Amino acid sequence: MTILVMSQRLDYHGRAVTWGLHQMGCKVHWWDRSIYPGQQQLSLSLTDDGGCHMVSDGGDWPVPSGGYVAIWERRGKVPTPSPGLSAVDRRVASNESRKFLCGLVSILEVQNPDALVTNPAWAQERANEKALQLHVAKQVGMDIPSTLISNEPRRIRDFYRMHGGKVITKQHFPFSWRQPNGDLFLSGTFIVPPEAMESDAMLEASPMIFQEALDISGELRIIVFGRTVFAGLQPRAAEGMPGFSDIRLEPRNELSVIDLDPGLRDKLFAFMERMGLNYAAFDIARTRDGRELFLEANEAGQFLSLESLDPTCHMLDAFCQYLASGDKAFEYKNPSGLRLTSFEDSSDGRLFREEFDHHMKFEYKAQPFELSEA
Numbered sequence: 001m002t003i004l005v006m007s008q009r010l011d012y013h014g015r016a017v018t019w020g021l022h023q024m025g026c027k028v029h030w031w032d033r034s035i036y037p038g039q040q041q042l043s044l045s046l047t048d049d050g051g052c053h054m055v056s057d058g059g060d061w062p063v064p065s066g067g068y069v070a071i072w073e074r075r076g077k078v079p080t081p082s083p084g085l086s087a088v089d090r091r092v093a094s095n096e097s098r099k100f101l102c103g104l105v106s107i108l109e110v111q112n113p114d115a116l117v118t119n120p121a122w123a124q125e126r127a128n129e130k131a132l133q134l135h136v137a138k139q140v141g142m143d144i145p146s147t148l149i150s151n152e153p154r155r156i157r158d159f160y161r162m163h164g165g166k167v168i169t170k171q172h173f174p175f176s177w178r179q180p181n182g183d184l185f186l187s188g189t190f191i192v193p194p195e196a197m198e199s200d201a202m203l204e205a206s207p208m209i210f211q212e213a214l215d216i217s218g219e220l221r222i223i224v225f226g227r228t229v230f231a232g233l234q235p236r237a238a239e240g241m242p243g244f245s246d247i248r249l250e251p252r253n254e255l256s257v258i259d260l261d262p263g264l265r266d267k268l269f270a271f272m273e274r275m276g277l278n279y280a281a282f283d284i285a286r287t288r289d290g291r292e293l294f295l296e297a298n299e300a301g302q303f304l305s306l307e308s309l310d311p312t313c314h315m316l317d318a319f320c321q322y323l324a325s326g327d328k329a330f331e332y333k334n335p336s337g338l339r340l341t342s343f344e345d346s347s348d349g350r351l352f353r354e355e356f357d358h359h360m361k362f363e364y365k366a367q368p369f370e371l372s373e374a
Contacts, residue, residue, distance in 0.1 A: 079101065
């Protein structure tokens, strides 16, 4: 039995987990979709008997139908068209390639009905809808900040006044953009200034998520896969990035692994069941008066940072065992001794670091969510 890892060359998580699975004696099929179609050729033939035949770069797909114990869709959903195409043709090639890749992944899921899929394609689509996340979080009993999602100026201003001007806003999906001089700008959760309420045109232009600004002492980063839960608490920094209220943009130099309240744990499991997820990374705000409020759930969020900050949090070992088990109800109980530091000290880890450092120094540093013409 083989584990399919869909990631890309410069993804730390994908490379570390693949190394870990090899240490456990697992067979891994690595598929980097991000190089398609510019550096990769794929073909799909549909047969008269309802079957299909997949070919990659001139060779048959390495694993037959039903051959995967687990399928992990980590990274690489954004295709890379040939740079020789015109801007319009790159956009067309990217859109067509994305649709074809999504179709192939769905076929692989259908061909492997007993595989542990993290996460199913249909569940990923639903899970990335912020409005649905907040709705389901409330349904399972979690608290959420007072929220308005709107592009109606009157309602936005009323919400702003109701909270005394203490309001933050965020996008439905993260993005970044690059200036002609190469400077990169990031989106995030930012504090709404009074002048933002002045222009109807600005408020009407796009729906935004508006929420009450919380007095946060820290945030819980909770990783859930199968029936396994890891939780870390990061205290709020004294000073963050000006204008932002986003812990992701603060120095992440402190994190304490904590035991999660059983009631919250059950609500997280209920959330994942309703959303059809086998894995999720949750962000829960902890206020200074002791409340815990759901912020969001990322169906492909990072998790190894917990082990980087606290080596007693055996995230790599647990996740590798989870994939190898092929069990949606996997619960981590028996540490194997696999450590993230061992990956970093290995030849694979050193090679990854060299490739990553070279990319950051010499190559075009596109971000995963960067807006571009392609």
